[in-house]
Amino acid sequence: MLKALTAQGFTREELSNAGLVSTGQRGVYDRFRGRLVWPIRDVSGQTIGFGARKLFDDDQGPKYLNTPETPIYKKAQVLYGLDLAKRDIARGDPRRVVVVEGYTDVMACHLAGLTTAIATCGTAFGTDHIKVLRRVMGDDNASGEVVFTFDGDEAGQKAALRAFTEDDRFNAQTFVAVAPDGLDPCDLRLQRGDAAVRGLMDAKQPMFEFAIDRKLSGFDLSTVEGRVGALRAAAPIVAEIRDQLLRPGYERVLARRLGMDPTEVRSEVERAARGGPAPHQVRREAPQIDSVTGAPLVAPVTLATLPRSPDVAVERDALMGALQYGHQVDQALLNRALEAPFRTPALDAVREAVAAAPDRSRAGWVTEAVNGVREPYRSLAGELLMTPFPERTEERAVATVADLARRLVLRQLEHEKQELLGAVQRVPADSDGGRALRMRLRDIDAERQRFAES
Known part of the structure; x- marks a missing residue:
């Protein structure tokens, strides 16, 4: 080439x-x-x-x-195969989009007759992809369908749920279609033929119903304790539903699945929406006082109390990955990503402790790092360590952590570049300071390109 x-x-x-x-x-x-x-x-x-x-x-x-x-390729805004699928999407009644995981899955679906299949390009399905599909399907197309064929893993499920609980979600109904043995469309077609791929659409399940059932499957619903635990686990999923007409329906679905009073279920969903603790976890204690300053101690920060924004998500997931897979990621890259302060104070406190770890290959470094986080952020570090990282294999998890580290470095370099561009305007071009600034700008551009290509 x-x-x-x-x-x-x-x-x-x-x-x-x-x-x-x-x-x-x-x-x-x-x-x-x-x-x-x-x-x-x-x-x-x-x-x-x-x-x-x-x-x-x-x-x-x-x-x-x-x-x-x-300049023209932004993976968060690109859907592979959309150029081939758009015409059949627009002609459909209802308009349907089938979201698969890879290029070969798109090919298999189209060969099998599912000609509205598309895929993301090396990134999770997100809100920018929704905006693209809105233009193709129509913003007000409430009868449309978006069917995900991810294999039921937590990573794909969480990514799709996050995308469709954002404020800018569209009106299309969302479903999940999973082959009984977890085969992706490409392998399904190779092993069982075109009809099996088309049959996925007959087995589709509403996304939130699928997520609820997946959550309930981990509990023994024949016991009171199991049903209560399942309710507490599934209520946050229903609480994420922004549609105020849709949420009550799923409260009733959850109540039927559990055999519980709908009022109890609604109360737990509302509590989850507020982000409050379960009743048995509420501690009626007097405020604790700092023995040195005499000031009230601040309540511990948790994942649930963090703000919602793309920046926070990158910082949160990067720290989660660093704590769980930091010993397997390129150390120079990880150290570089953890150099600059994070924009979220709570996560920056965790970053400081992780960055200070002298040897991540040594057993026990994670415990020392978590214990080194200052209060009230230590419990947050513990959550980041214990929350399952959203990748189903160790290899993919390590690759994702490295990608998050690169994103942090690129963000840091872009911030420095913007500051230098402002400084260049205030310094004479022919001065030593001006020349030094321009040289640093060239270095930043070279470093950005190197990290973008790595």
């Missing part, structure tokens, strides 16, 4: 900006060399990037490799 495109007059800088080449110790080379490559197109059919898989499992490098973020 490098030779062919430079022969057509493209410069290496242009190819680098487009994410087609990378730079290593031996110079510039094809980013996707030795891989099977899929073109990724925008909704109009214009190629904006590529996805690639290594041909043999023992080849070096990651199994899948996508185009890095470029």
